[in-house]
Amino acid sequence: MKKIRLFLFAILFCTLFIFTNRTIATQASTENVSVTPIIDNSDITDHFQIIAKPNRMYQVKLSITNFGVGSVKLRVRPTNASTSTEGTITYQQVISSGQNGLRYAFKDMTQAKNVTLAPNQTKEIAFNIKTPAKSFTGLMMGGFYIYDLSQPSSPGLKVPVWLTEDNKAVGGVLVLSDVSAEVVQKKPFINVNLSNNQPGSMKNVTVHMNLKRKGLLELLHLGFKPVNVDQTYKNIAPNSTVPVAFDQQSLPVKPGIYQATGTARSGKTHWRFSGSYRITQTQADRVNKASSNLIPDRTVMYLMIVLALLLLIFFVVWGLWSQSRQQKTRSVHR
Incomplete structure (x- = not known):
């Protein structure tokens, strides 16, 4: 009997041990990861800054440490800087050449790498950056975005890499690009996209x-209500989309033509914007399906009920009038 109890106890202990280890292993994330750019002889410690020449190779190194209790597999992905709706510089999006007038994409100048770190392990990773064969002007704001491969949608870490050939400042220019719909934390938004x-x-x-939206319901003041947004962008990345976000307040996105008008100011420089863009049914459906807790828009249904009641009242009145007229006609003929 004792042997059976000991055997069952051993099985229970092993099961708990395996389950505990698996639980701990899933807890690793970039919250427990530290990334430090290795920079020699410079006062700059938070990003790489390269005075580049065309068609040259430059090497940069990152020191990555996992302070977590479980191992973690990371992806270190090169990309260009982008601008968030809050007016901050981010590196989460994959940016390609041609976007917003970008001549060269940083992801084409070096390669992404994967790195696996055990608990309390530090690794040094080197990246070779090959500059374009032709000269470029202004600032190329590239960077490395580091995220957990098992949790790609979770927030990651960033290490900027700034490249310039002449180290001369170039001013930005804002233009109106388009209007789009997107989902943010399962909530629908409509973005008016400017472009630097x-x-x-x-x-x-x-x-x-x-x-504002152009449509029959809007003419009757029953559809999309015109909305305004005032937003300050502390930083805007070079060659980047500048999204101006309109919260739908849990209402579904309606397809149709939207008109955007506005202004922007930076110091003594002013811009004015005006343009009309279409959100298609496919785009609206994609956003609405990915959103949660939407409030159904029953405006059309209520309008149809009112029209049906008006038609019913019209036919009832017309029927009574027609019946009264027939009775008067019969009385005259008698």
């Missing part, structure tokens, strides 16, 4: 934007 199409960063840009 120059290789120069911008700071402290204030944007005022108005958005």
